[in-house]
Amino acid sequence: MAAESSSLAIASARTARQKQLVLIVSRVWAWVFLALLIAFFTASVFSTSGGSVNFLTLRNSQNILMAITPVLLMGLGQTFVIIAAGIDLSVGWVMGLASVISALVIADLVAQGMAETPAIVLGFVIGVIAAAIPGFINGVIIAKLRIPSFIVTLGMSFIARGISLLLSGGNVVIGQPPGVRAFGNESLLYLISGEGGGLYFLQRPNVTGEALQRLDRILPWPVVVTAIVVAIALFVLHKTQFGRHTYAIGGNREAALRAGVPVDRHIIMLYTLSGITCGIAGILHTARFNGGSSIAGDPLMLPSIAAVIIGGVSMFGGHGSVAGTVIGALIIAVLTTGLVMLNVQPFWQFIVVGIVVILAVLIDQARDLIIGRMESQG
Amino acid sequence: MEPMLSVRNLVKRFGGLVAVNRVSLDVYPGEVVGLVGDNAAGKSTLIKCVSGVYHAEEGEIYFEGRRVSFAAPIEARRAGIETIYQDLALAGNLDVPANIFLGREVKKRYLGGLIRTLDEDHMLRESQTVLNSLEIRFPSLTVPIDKLSGGQRQAVAIARALYWKAKFIIMDEPTNNLGVVEQRKVLELIRRLREQGVPIILISHTLPDVFAVTDRIVVMHRGRKVTEKRTAETNSQEIVQYMVGALDDTRAQLQEA
Numbered sequence: 039m040a041a042e043s044s045s046l047a048i049a050s051a052r053t054a055r056q057k058q059l060v061l062i063v064s065r066v067w068a069w070v071f072l073a074l075l076i077a078f079f080t081a082s083v084f085s086t087s088g089g090s091v092n093f094l095t096l097r098n099s100q101n102i103l104m105a106i107t108p109v110l111l112m113g114l115g116q117t118f119v120i121i122a123a124g125i126d127l128s129v130g131w132v133m134g135l136a137s138v139i140s141a142l143v144i145a146d147l148v149a150q151g152m153a154e155t156p157a158i159v160l161g162f163v164i165g166v167i168a169a170a171i172p173g174f175i176n177g178v179i180i181a182k183l184r185i186p187s188f189i190v191t192l193g194m195s196f197i198a199r200g201i202s203l204l205l206s207g208g209n210v211v212i213g214q215p216p217g218v219r220a221f222g223n224e225s226l227l228y229l230i231s232g233e234g235g236g237l238y239f240l241q242r243p244n245v246t247g248e249a250l251q252r253l254d255r256i257l258p259w260p261v262v263v264t265a266i267v268v269a270i271a272l273f274v275l276h277k278t279q280f281g282r283h284t285y286a287i288g289g290n291r292e293a294a295l296r297a298g299v300p301v302d303r304h305i306i307m308l309y310t311l312s313g314i315t316c317g318i319a320g321i322l323h324t325a326r327f328n329g330g331s332s333i334a335g336d337p338l339m340l341p342s343i344a345a346v347i348i349g350g351v352s353m354f355g356g357h358g359s360v361a362g363t364v365i366g367a368l369i370i371a372v373l374t375t376g377l378v379m380l381n382v383q384p385f386w387q388f389i390v391v392g393i394v395v396i397l398a399v400l401i402d403q404a405r406d407l408i409i410g411r412m413e414s415q416g
Numbered sequence: 417m418e419p420m421l422s423v424r425n426l427v428k429r430f431g432g433l434v435a436v437n438r439v440s441l442d443v444y445p446g447e448v449v450g451l452v453g454d455n456a457a458g459k460s461t462l463i464k465c466v467s468g469v470y471h472a473e474e475g476e477i478y479f480e481g482r483r484v485s486f487a488a489p490i491e492a493r494r495a496g497i498e499t500i501y502q503d504l505a506l507a508g509n510l511d512v513p514a515n516i517f518l519g520r521e522v523k524k525r526y527l528g529g530l531i532r533t534l535d536e537d538h539m540l541r542e543s544q545t546v547l548n549s550l551e552i553r554f555p556s557l558t559v560p561i562d563k564l565s566g567g568q569r570q571a572v573a574i575a576r577a578l579y580w581k582a583k584f585i586i587m588d589e590p591t592n593n594l595g596v597v598e599q600r601k602v603l604e605l606i607r608r609l610r611e612q613g614v615p616i617i618l619i620s621h622t623l624p625d626v627f628a629v630t631d632r633i634v635v636m637h638r639g640r641k642v643t644e645k646r647t648a649e650t651n652s653q654e655i656v657q658y659m660v661g662a663l664d665d666t667r668a669q670l671q672e673a
Contacts, residue, residue: 081496120603275535279521280508289509295506297519356509 057412064405068348068365069397072372079376083288086380093379096229096254100261104326105253106371107264108133108335110364111319112342113349114130114271115173115312117363120346121275122305123288124187126312128176129342130167130197133335136320140165141211141330144218154215166317167323172198173313177306191309202332211330222325227256248369261321267318272360284308288355344391368392418481420445421466421497421552426475428461435461436472437639448606448616450626450647453636456658458551459619462636463586464618467499468492479584492582496583500573500590508562512554513539515561516546516576522665546579547571567598574605578614585609586617591625603629623652637661 041376076094083093092098112129119126144161148154172194179190228238230245231252257265275281283304286294295301316335323334336402351358372388373394419442428436436458443449451459465472468486477484479495486492489499506515517539523532543557552571554564561569568591575586587606591599599622606629609616620626626633630647635658643658643665657663 279523279532279534282514282518282521282534285509286507286514289507290505293505293507294518296501297488298493299519356507 039050053412055286057409060408060412066402067401068350068362070368072271072369075369075372075376079372083376083379084169091377091379095169096256098375098379100113100225100255100258102368103191103261104258105375106160106367107260107322108319109338109345109370110264110341110367111267111315111322112335113336113345113363113367114267114360115315116346117271117351117358118275118284118308119187119312119350119356120351120353121288121358122284123291124180124308125191125343125353126173126176126309127188127191127339128172128194128198129312129316130314130335130337130339131195131202131332132172133316133320133323133338135172135202136165136169136317137196137323137334138206138211138320138330138332140321141214141218141324142205144215144324145211145213148215149213150290154217157215158217158221162221162321162360165321166314169317170313173310173316174196174306177309180303180309181305187309199332199336206330206332208332211324212325212328214328218325220330221259223258224321225255225258226262227305229254229256233371245377246328258324263318263322267315268360268364275360279381280304282305285356288357290356295314341391344395345370347395349399352402366398399404417444419443419478420480423462423466424476424478426462426465426472426477428458428465428470428472434639436465437503438475439636439639439641440475441634441641441644443615444618445561445615446452446610447632448610448618448630450630450633450635451617451619451636452621452626452655452659453622456638457636457659458639459636460588461639463499463588463617463619466492467497467586475626496581497586498577498580498582498584499586499588500570500577501588506561506569506573509560511560512547512564512572513543515543515572516543516579518576520580542579543575546575550575550578550605552605564596566594567601570594570598570602571605574602574609578609582614583614584617586619589621590618591620591622594655599625623655626655627652635659637664640666642666 080093083091112133116126116129130404140161143164144157147157147160152160176187176194179185180187219344224242226240228242230236230238230243230249231254234249235252236243243253275284283294283299287301287304291301319335319338324330327334329407345366346358346363347353347366348369349358349362349364351362370391373390374384375386377390378384421438421441421606423441423492426436427434427437427438430541439458439462441449441462444545445560453459461470464470466477468489468491471485471487479497484495485662486495489545492499492595507518513536522535522542524535525532540557547554547557550571552568552575554568561572564572574585574590590602590606594602603625606618608628618626618630627647632644633647633650634644635642635655638661642661643663645652645655654663658665
């Protein structure tokens with residue numbers, strides 16, 4: 039008897055350990071995968087270029103961060119929406135709308151003689167508001183008229199597309215003052231490596247020639263802005279009542295409603311927030327490329343949803359995290375940058391990202407299956 | 417003694433169908449009343465009128481001596497009437513404290529209330545206290561509710577009602593879909609709630625459960641209340657006769673009159 043119960047105890051301790059292991063693996067696989075990707079590209083870029091190109095440089099890391107900012111921003115709003123069991127398919131064209139409107143407003147205000155800085159600030163604020171409005175309308179229709187988010191936001195995507203193309207005439211909106219480009223391309227820190235170099239804060243060092251080659255931008259302003267939005271999203275989703283209600287609505291909308299959660303108002307706020315993050319992505323695009331483009335966001339919409347899925351947000355709602363979406367966006371950016379540096383035909387990027395998306399969901403399902411099986415045995 | 421809840425001649429129609437037909441019912445403090453009847457007898461409709469889901473066409477409801485007319489479930493709940501539904505109304509992806517405090521989260525305030533974060537520690541402690549008072553023990557309160565058994569989830573729903581100072585609890589089939597051991601635990605919980613003086617209306621198909629915990633049994637048949645018996649003075653054969661319509665006190669009264 040004693041021997042039997044002690045062997046049972048050992049067995050249950052073993053299942054508990056195994057369960058722990060499965061949970062840890064499923065939680066950290068994305069980080070491990072990202073680390074492996076970086077290691078792989080560092081080694082393979084180094085060897086295929088005969089040692090002349092290094093993947094793991096400061097400059098390249100900043101390029102990767104710049105590349106993911108719009109995808110990540112759209113993904114952050116999407117994370118909240120999908121956790122609440124919805125989806126926002128309008129993000130791409132809403133981002134384009136914000137880019138066009140901000141560029142139009144800035145160009146117009148400067149042409150009318152307004153000083154540069156207030157014109158830029160006003161243009162950016164109006165750009166973000168212009169993106170919040172379709173988000174708000176999405177939310178109202180989804181919450182009050184009970185039309186599936188998939189359909190409402192698909193429709194809104196076309197509407198935003200039409201409006202931004204009408205406003206821009208299908209062209210890039212130009213005529214931006216120099217401050218716009220500076221905001222999109224200058225950075226918080228500058229580093230000149232090697233002799234006579236140093237670290238420069240806020241002010242770009244005035245160098246030319248060979249020293250300019252050694253100049254690196256650290257934390258460009260779009261990356262700083264995105265990092266601030268990530269920090270806010272982390273805080274709101276994981277530490278506040280708003281975040282808790284987002285999970286509750288995704289887990290069981292009826293339960294949330296009966297518990298007194300203001301479900302309709304919350305859903306409206308979620309889609310408005312999604313619009314706002316698209317708006318920020320839109321104005322950053324205007325700044326980076328020195329002009330407003332309606333087609334800026336369209337090719338980024340599916341990567342942004344892919345980032346959310348790779349990050350472990352369940353499409354059924356109720357599960358996911360901000361950190362997961364950040365990792366998902368980083369994986370996509372490292373993959374695409376690395377493949378380009380390996381001189382792989384760019385079209386392969388799509389195939390690889392597609393495989394990773396499906397793999398990510400398979401890993402999540404395998405985890406639930408394995409743990410479920412352990413529990414039914416134990 | 418004043419009844420805590422008093423329903424007077426309540427009528428609820430759906431088109432031509434009279435779902436609840438002039439039903440009267442009193443529940444006194446500290447009393448568990450069983451509400452039984454076949455499917456479509458009108459039990460659920462009756463309690464939905466009390467809990468604010470439906471609005472009765474005729475009749476009155478008095479709660480704590482005052483006439484009430486709830487426009488929505490949230491109003492009934494604010495008055496202290498908590499309904500625990502069959503499907504529990506818990507968010508399966510959230511843990512125990514998150515569910516107990518759902519919609520009424522406790523917050524820590526910073527910068528004069530400008531920034532408010534969830535006070536997870538406080539909610540966990542309070543959840544532990546209310547579960548202890550019901551002598552419910554879980555291995556861990558911080559796992560998603562989905563990972564708990566049906567009985568444990570039922571316990572969370574009851575604990576939530578109790579924590580928010582429910583003055584009156586309505587339970588709709590609380591022992592459905594539960595294993596035998598779990599059923600017994602839920603009945604145990606109902607007894608403990610009664611000891612704390614909270615009156616309960618228990619809707620159930622499972623007569624042994626009804627007999628195990630109630631003080632009185634009300635039987636409905638086709639929208640009418642056909643009898644009301646003290647649990648100690650009846651037995652399940654007799655109650656079944658009322659449920660299927662073979663016995664009917666109101667018909668007897670009509671014939672006498």
